[in-house]
Amino acid sequence: MSADAGGRINAIEVDHAGQSFGGRVIFQDVTFSVAEGEVFVVLGGSGCGKSTLLKQMIGLLTPTSGRISVGGHDVVSEVRAVRREIGVMFQSGALFGSMTLLENVMLPLRMFTDLPARARAEIARIKLALVGLGEAVNLLPSEISGGMAKRAAIARALALDPPILILDEPSAGLDPITGAGLDRLILDLRAALGCTFVVVTHELMSIFAIADRCVMLDRTARGMIALGTPRDLQQSSDHPTVRAFFNRDAESMDVQKELR
């Protein structure tokens, strides 16, 4: 594992990663690193390859070119070790409808550990309490709100204590207040557990609230067009797509500043 310029250890290193499907290039030469404890946001329009990049990071897709390592482990040759490093909440990360929240969070513990049922339940209770659902452990997914479901899915991603959490559009489909609550949860979990986060989001307010840095992918460029802090990208990028994205709603940032 190498360190960044500030001496922090890199949790994830993406080195000239590319992905093609049947000869169609989705992106190439994507290069960045994510430091331990960083909240790193992946941005870009529909179809630019955000989910594809996340799938490469967790070893679900082999990069067509380049190399990715997670926790110092290569995502292709050391996929088992990589999976232990990462908890994932997919965009479609639905809970199992016939199971209570507690049973949903216990599931990864049942699949990947030898812990007895009582210990699994105790750990699942702790994870649900961490995301603010300590009173809802016996509810079914059909009995809770969309925001609670996202929190429960995050609790499930935390079940095996991964140092890195990957969240694909956590606030999709939520109202702005519930979305802001999830942003606070991400920052609280980082403070409490020291986790590294990779988050896909399109929400400008959310980006400014949580992101230490972000990378922006672009379908036309078939690669990355920006890397840096949200403020740097808003103020200094000379790429028209980046400028348009970050300046589309300057007012929302003013609101965000007032809320801080």
Ligand SMILES: Nc1ncnc2c1ncn2[C@@H]1O[C@H](COP(=O)(O)OP(=O)(O)OP(=O)(O)O)[C@@H](O)[C@H]1O
């Ligand atoms: N397994 C696959 N086989 C062929 N094409 C694929 C495969 N997976 C993704 N693609 C294509 O790759 C492109 C990028 O898809 P991806 O889902 O990564 O985009 P995205 O940036 O996450 O989009 P969105 O914001 O809409 O979720 C799309 O054109 C998609 O159709």
